[in-house]
Amino acid sequence: MSVSQPDVPGARPTPASRPRTRRRVRGHIAVFLAPALIIYTALMIYPILASLWLSLNRELASGGQAFVGLGNYRQLLGTELYSLPLLNALKNNLLFFVIHMLVQNPVGLLLAVLLNLRLRGSAVYRTLIFTPTVLSVVIVGFAWKLILNPAWGVQRGLLTPLHLQALDLPWLGLPSTALPTLSLLSVWQNVGIPMLLFLAALVRIPEELYEAARLDGAGAWTVFRRIQLPLILPTVGIVGVLTFVGNFNAFDLVYAVQGALAGPNFASDLLGTLFYRTFFGYQLQSGDPNMGAAVAGVMLLVILLGLLVYLALWQRRVAEVEF
Numbered sequence: 001m002s003v004s005q006p007d008v009p010g011a012r013p014t015p016a017s018r019p020r021t022r023r024r025v026r027g028h029i030a031v032f033l034a035p036a037l038i039i040y041t042a043l044m045i046y047p048i049l050a051s052l053w054l055s056l057n058r059e060l061a062s063g064g065q066a067f068v069g070l071g072n073y074r075q076l077l078g079t080e081l082y083s084l085p086l087l088n089a090l091k092n093n094l095l096f097f098v099i100h101m102l103v104q105n106p107v108g109l110l111l112a113v114l115l116n117l118r119l120r121g122s123a124v125y126r127t128l129i130f131t132p133t134v135l136s137v138v139i140v141g142f143a144w145k146l147i148l149n150p151a152w153g154v155q156r157g158l159l160t161p162l163h164l165q166a167l168d169l170p171w172l173g174l175p176s177t178a179l180p181t182l183s184l185l186s187v188w189q190n191v192g193i194p195m196l197l198f199l200a201a202l203v204r205i206p207e208e209l210y211e212a213a214r215l216d217g218a219g220a221w222t223v224f225r226r227i228q229l230p231l232i233l234p235t236v237g238i239v240g241v242l243t244f245v246g247n248f249n250a251f252d253l254v255y256a257v258q259g260a261l262a263g264p265n266f267a268s269d270l271l272g273t274l275f276y277r278t279f280f281g282y283q284l285q286s287g288d289p290n291m292g293a294a295v296a297g298v299m300l301l302v303i304l305l306g307l308l309v310y311l312a313l314w315q316r317r318v319a320e321v322e323f
Contacts, residue, residue, distance in 0.1 A: 048300070055293035072294040082278075082291065086298065088266060089274040092179055093302075096270060097247040099183035100190075105239055107187070108194030113224060115195070116202040126199075130192030137189075141256030144185050148172055172257065175267035182268050186253050190246075194239045201235035202228060237314045244306050248299060251276065271299045 055072055057065040076082045111129060115122045132140065148155050150170040159168050171181040205228065213223050229236075251272030254262055260282040262269035277285055279292025 051293045051296050052300075054290060055297045058290050059288075072290050073297065076291060076294045076298065085266065085269065085274055086271075086295070089269045089271045090302070092268065093248055093250070093270050095179060096183050096186075096250060097244060099180060100187060100243050100247055101240065103184070104187040104191050105194050105236075105243060108191050108239070109198050109236075111191070111195045112198035112202055113228065115199055126195075129195060132189045133192040135189070137252040138256050140185070140189050141253055145172070145257060148181070173264055175264050178258065178264060179268045182254060182257060185257070186250070189253070194243070197235055197239055198232060201232040205231050237310065240314070241307065241310055244310075245303055248303050248306070271295065271302075275299065 056067060056069055058068045058072060060066050076086060115126055119125075145153075147153055147158075148171050150156070150168065150173070156165075156168050159165060169177070171177045209227050210223065213227060218226070249272060250270050254268055254270055254273050255276070258268050260273060260277055262273045275292055275295040276282070277287075278295050279287055279289055281287030
């Protein structure tokens, strides 16, 4: 028969008497994370793995699937039927991304800095700027097709009173201007996202830093260059990554405005529209799910390489600024 020892003040609890809160907390964490992990796996990880597996197979004449390894990728990169459209789409995607980086993000940063000044009506301006972001891409594409149509659109009526008839061109109908025009339409719709991200980073800067800068006689440009920009560099990197991933997955705006052929003469063709035509087919072009999955694999590879460059270069730059 065991006799329990009385509790002694300050005595160290025995292992049997220690509370098992740590084990219970870990169980709670697993319970709370499980729904998100299951949904993310079902909607993101499984489709990616299934697409990669599909790209390593080829459909047989009998109706089955045969494993061919990298054969689809060799055909994608080695035959003119696929390699020329792929290079054209990749080149257009790079231009699409560069325009967003040089126009959308600097404009978003400028708007965030202006809104951070707490001007009168800044809440109204913020709402108006962000409103196009929540609009349907179909509505945005159809509205801008009405505006830019050279035959019966409102473009001519807006430019003539301003004596800008030279700008009355078929911007979406010329191979040289279709992709830049679509890029600027995308910038107009999505500039509210980097604006809000930059604004959220700016409002976290302590007011004491601004007061010290004003006491030293610093102007607005000096405050931005010496205080605001260094402190929001991590957010600048995040916005750059989101822009890169979003642009190399772009599809909806081009499809809504130019259709799956991404005209004129494939001048606005992106990797997303090329994947759509290759996988599902369009008009006289028959679909090939295995080759379409190979195009998706190339898209994934390009995005991963871009993220590796960001981690190798930008993160090191941010670390040098912080430390």
